[in-house]
Amino acid sequence: MPPLAPPSRHDIQLRINGMPHALEVESWTPLLDLLRDHLDLTGTKKGCDHGQCGACTVLVGGVRVLSCLTLAVMHDGGEVTTVEGLAQGDDLHPLQQAFMEHDAFQCGYCTPGQLCSAVGLANEGHAKSLDDVRELMSGNLCRCGAYAQIAQAVAQVVIGPGPHASEVARTAWIAGTTVNARAVRAPEEPA
Numbered sequence: 498m499p500p501l502a503p504p505s506r507h508d509i510q511l512r513i514n515g516m517p518h519a520l521e522v523e524s525w526t527p528l529l530d531l532l533r534d535h536l537d538l539t540g541t542k543k544g545c546d547h548g549q550c551g552a553c554t555v556l557v558g559g560v561r562v563l564s565c566l567t568l569a570v571m572h573d574g575g576e577v578t579t580v581e582g583l584a585q586g587d588d589l590h591p592l593q594q595a596f597m598e599h600d601a602f603q604c605g606y607c608t609p610g611q612l613c614s615a616v617g618l619a620n621e622g623h624a625k626s627l628d629d630v631r632e633l634m635s636g637n638l639c640r641c642g643a644y645a646q647i648a649q650a651v652a653q654v655v656i657g658p659g660p661h662a663s664e665v666a667r668t669a670w671i672a673g674t675t676v677n678a679r680a681v682r683a684p685e686e687p688a
């Protein structure tokens with residue numbers, strides 16, 4: 498039996514969080530594995546590894562992508578931003594600050610993907626209401642069920658400050674968020 502051919506490897510250039518990287522990758526290496534396993538950028542999380550949870554969301558050229566579903570070689574010459582690249586030194590990104598203010602996480606596992614997805618959402622410019630935020634963030638799952646707070650945080654930055662609380666109280670994002678919705682019920686609404 499002839500020996501197996503050596504794995505196919507490619508030289509690529511990526512700018513990641515503002516830093517240039519010259520990398521040699523196998524053709525089948527997902528961007529997620531390159532970030533986590535080769536560059537130790539473990540802020541980006543692996544959840545399902547099948548494009549279903551959004552935990553691995555990063556930005557490529559300002560566009561949100563699922564890094565588990567895209568190959569690193571496909572982005573040769575590209576600009577990648579991970580959660581590690583959102584803050585400017587000690588200054589949190591406005592979305593990070595909003596997540597803190599709204600207590601928009603519990604375990605935090607989904608949070609890097611939520612944040613990168615929300616930055617992409619802001620770049621897209623399509624969200625005009627809290628319902629839009631819910632719909633356009635629906636690819637990012639949160640096993641802790643922090644959806645109501647996440648929507649509030651994203652809406653505060655993407656739409657602007659406003660009375661989003663009563664809107665959340667009327668329309669829970671998904672079944673199971675009712676308790677959180679009640680917690681932010683506007684005072685004038687009946688219990």
Ligand code: FES
Binds near residue numbers: 542548549
């Ligand atoms: S890990 Fe990529 S979508 Fe779940």
Ligand code: FES
Binds near residue numbers: 604
């Ligand atoms: S905060 Fe735990 S999965 Fe979202």
